[in-house]
């Protein structure tokens with residue numbers, strides 16, 4: 001059983017890596033600049049283990065109550081854990097205990113909550129600002145509006161235990177992902193002026209990773225194309 005799941009994941013990963021590679025080559029980018037973050041939400045810790053044996057270094061989860069035990073079960077693997085879900089302030093402490101990267105910081109109140117938690121735990125946490133690329137904004141899907149990104153960036157820069165590490169977005173429901181991702185990339189350039197260090201542009205999922213790579217994404221977050229459809233499990 002595990003053998004066949006391993007083969008399935010290996011084949012899916014091969015497909016996804018080939019998609020990233022050809023999307024990168026098509027625009028003259030080095031595929032090595034792009035990190036594949038596998039979104040393991042709804043899938044068991046055993047799958048995370050298989051992914052680690054297949055060379056995956058970064059995984060992402062969107063719900064604290066699912067992520068926390070999964071991280072615990074996989075703590076020996078040395079993976080980088082990304083939190084990509086809408087974050088409640090009262091979950092900041094828990095998330096800061098295992099997340100290496102919180103990609104979904106989209107409002108001011110989360111910054112001191114994460115920072116105090118990280119400081120108390122003696123951890124450093126990378127923060128990406130999640131941007132709402134819909135025009136007009138789509139409240140409820142998460143993301144800070146572009147006009148408020150700079151102010152949110154200042155708060156993260158002033159935090160003791162957080163590092164401003166980039167931006168993240170999900171393509172708007174309507175319309176062209178490529179245009180939205182292009183806007184994310186130009187917005188990222190304005191924020192980047194505020195701080196040093198490696199810089200992430202996290203954009204693109206199973207359905208639109210080519211557009212994200214074409215726009216300049218450094219991280220793609222891919223779930224179903226690697227692990228299979230989630231609908232059956234929900």
Ligand SMILES: *Cc1c(COP(=O)(O)O)cnc(C)c1O
Nearest residue numbers: 039062084205206221222223224
């Ligand atoms: C679930 C999820 C993904 C992955 O989506 P797929 O379509 O399964 O690749 C990426 N980003 C976020 C924020 C998600 O919640």
